Amino acid sequence: MKPLNARVTKGLNVGAIVDACDNSGAKKLKLISVKASKTVKGRLPAAGVGDLVQAAVKKGKPEMRKQVVLAVIVRQKKEYRRPDGTRIKFQDNAAVVLKDDKGNPKGTIFKGPIAKEACARWAGIAKVASIIV
Numbered sequence: 001m002k003p004l005n006a007r008v009t010k011g012l013n014v015g016a017i018v019d020a021c022d023n024s025g026a027k028k029l030k031l032i033s034v035k036a037s038k039t040v041k042g043r044l045p046a047a048g049v050g051d052l053v054q055a056a057v058k059k060g061k062p063e064m065r066k067q068v069v070l071a072v073i074v075r076q077k078k079e080y081r082r083p084d085g086t087r088i089k090f091q092d093n094a095a096v097v098l099k100d101d102k103g104n105p106k107g108t109i110f111k112g113p114i115a116k117e118a119c120a121r122w123a124g125i126a127k128v129a130s131i132i133v
Contacts, residue, residue: 012048017031096125
């Protein structure tokens, strides 16, 4: 996991429902925790583009449902700023389900664009991504 080059605003709190944008069998994911996040007492941890999260599968194939999986956030509705001054936001919140904590995706096809920040941090996701924004 490499460091991010952009200042990503954390737009997804723990408990948020996000879409799975791959063909792993999961459809909807509920964020349980954000890995390597620090926060103040009483505040819910939040995740942004490129963050590794633990999520529960809420909708999807029967063998995937009710499982806790690792995922990486690849799109968020909340806009964030890139180093060149541009601000970027997406139409939906989406994540990619991982096989292991090294960053290898479980699915082989990603639907929709993937943020450049997520691809820079996770090489396994960058290999499979077709549209990088």
